[in-house]
Amino acid sequence: MTGKVLVAYGTTNRSTARIAEAIADVLRKHGLSVDALPARSVNSVSSYDAVVVGGGLYAGRWHKDARRFVRRHREALAARPLWLFSSGPLDASASERDIPPVSGVKKAMTQLDAQEHVTFGGCLEDGARGFVARMILRSGKGGDFRDFDRIEEWAARVAGELSGGK
Numbered sequence: 001m002t003g004k005v006l007v008a009y010g011t012t013n014r015s016t017a018r019i020a021e022a023i024a025d026v027l028r029k030h031g032l033s034v035d036a037l038p039a040r041s042v043n044s045v046s047s048y049d050a051v052v053v054g055g056g057l058y059a060g061r062w063h064k065d066a067r068r069f070v071r072r073h074r075e076a077l078a079a080r081p082l083w084l085f086s087s088g089p090l091d092a093s094a095s096e097r098d099i100p101p102v103s104g105v106k107k108a109m110t111q112l113d114a115q116e117h118v119t120f121g122g123c124l125e126d127g128a129r130g131f132v133a134r135m136i137l138r139s140g141k142g143g144d145f146r147d148f149d150r151i152e153e154w155a156a157r158v159a160g161e162l163s164g165g166k
């Protein structure tokens with residue numbers, strides 16, 4: 001496939017955006033044409049041949065922009081090769097084992113016949129928005145647990161599958 005790929009993301013503190021950009025870079029290196037965009041800014045996916053959707057995890061749910069995106073573009077997404085990712089755990093767990101999708105994301109995977117879902121470690125650092133975020137930081141539980149080797153490996157696999165065709 002020599003098509004166009006959308007990497008859409010839902011983020012509050014930008015760490016998921018950075019993961020989406022890393023995925024987009026890998027896909028580009030594999031010769032694909034890629035847009036990495038905030039999910040809420042995408043009006044239509046009709047010009048894309050494949051889509052990757054990612055969201056930060058908040059209180060056991062995907063970021064609301066990612067949830068709205070898959071709801072709004074349900075039919076178009078179901079008709080395209082689709083990959084999902086979540087970013088959340090503020091510890092090394094996501095680098096050590098596969099963390100299954102939260103229930104809402106699992107449901108979306110089934111409904112949209114997504115190829116695969118992966119959970120990446122998250123990031124919470126000074127300057128994050130919200131009272132709870134500040135409380136977590138104050139208790140010393142923040143940090144950057146994004147594993148870019150793992151992210152790039154996953155993106156390379158997506159690129160491989162896209163090149164092989166669905």
Ligand SMILES: Cc1cc2nc3c(=O)[nH]c(=O)nc-3n(C[C@H](O)[C@H](O)[C@H](O)COP(=O)(O)O)c2cc1C
Nearest residue numbers: 011012013015016056057058059060088089122123
């Ligand atoms: C209020 C709040 C709730 C969170 N809830 C979860 C959660 O339920 N599960 C999880 O794995 N991570 C949780 N996290 C960690 C975030 O998912 C992590 O910081 C992620 O990288 C945020 O993405 P963003 O920077 O793109 O918004 C939470 C963080 C905050 C601040």
